[in-house]
Amino acid sequence: MWKALVDSFTIDLLGLSGRVNSTVNFFIYDTVKILFLLIVIIFVVSYLRTHFNTEYVRAYLQGKSRIYGHILASLFGIITPFCSCSAIPLFLGFIQARIPLGVTFSFLISSPMNNEIAIALLFSLFGWKITAIYIGFGLFLAMAGGYAIGMLNFEKYILLDVKPMEGELEEIKIKLNFKQRAKESWDYTYDLVKKIWIYVLIGVGIGAFIHGYVPADFITKYAGGDSWYSVPLAVILGVPMYSNAAGVMPLVEVLTQKGMLLGTALSFMMAITALSLPEAMILKRILHVRLIGVFFGIVAFGIVCVGYLFNFILQ
């Protein structure tokens, strides 16, 4: 329905046709759709979040068995926010609550990867199927990666001496009614969208240009992704792009329409969200470089596997 509306606007009202029409049409269609879904999805996620803040998650994970802990930590990663600036208190707080290192990493992998912006963008650009696959593999990667790190007994690589607390954690209770929760979620949504809308516009703008003017052969030739190295290359390129996820994802949509393989695209997006350099720099203050290296290595390896698997299945 929205498509028809934009069509009638650009074709009938503005009288555009051909490449110009396809570019402008694509730009309007995508920006409005993405911004609308961003607002709705971020609002829903941040509303859920008013019920489960990070402190609650920690109290809940305390004393759970290891396997159950990995599963729960990965799931909680979807709704809890992640900002690389709070990575340190979060990490130390988990260790302090005697939550195993591996379970902590499950959370640390899942939380940035399954963040609300990524989910909203994926959903608006690729539909629910790809979003579900992304979240599914993201959860799996968080559980498996965290489990693998837990097996290595790397506790000695935590540089600060954290004293495990005695006894059980008490939840910090902050009571809110429906109206307060809704207001808080709306404030959060507003702040976040205000911060990223410009990236979305730029991303979609470049995407619209490619959509209208760059021939598919060109993309397939240079970013087609059927050569063996394209998946690892996509992962390496994704690492420095964390802060621009909102702008990069619309581009990836266009690249896949023009022939980039979906597995390669998926790896690229996972690398953007899960592996971020600022986070690594911050964690370096409390973790030995070796542990961070292993953490990045395991996650990168998992993402590359997901990419190959997907390219293989869909071929």
Add this chain to the structure above:
Amino acid sequence: MKIEILGTGCAKCKALEEIVKQAVMKIGGFHQIEKVEDIMKIMEYNVISTPGLVVNGVVKSTGKVLNIDEVIALLKEETK
């Protein structure tokens, strides 16, 4: 009253500190504002998502930048 802002120095923590200062100016009176940057001290409050706001030793908010009206409401509640 004693107001503590818990944060390791990220942008959000500074924003909250600024807002708390303005709120205190508005309500008037003598209050002690302290920025707690030591991670070990922050953990003693069991706060793991910064910025946190602590009033007279009680955690009032975690993980978000409150706006000025919210801070004033919190402080007024405390002075009652």
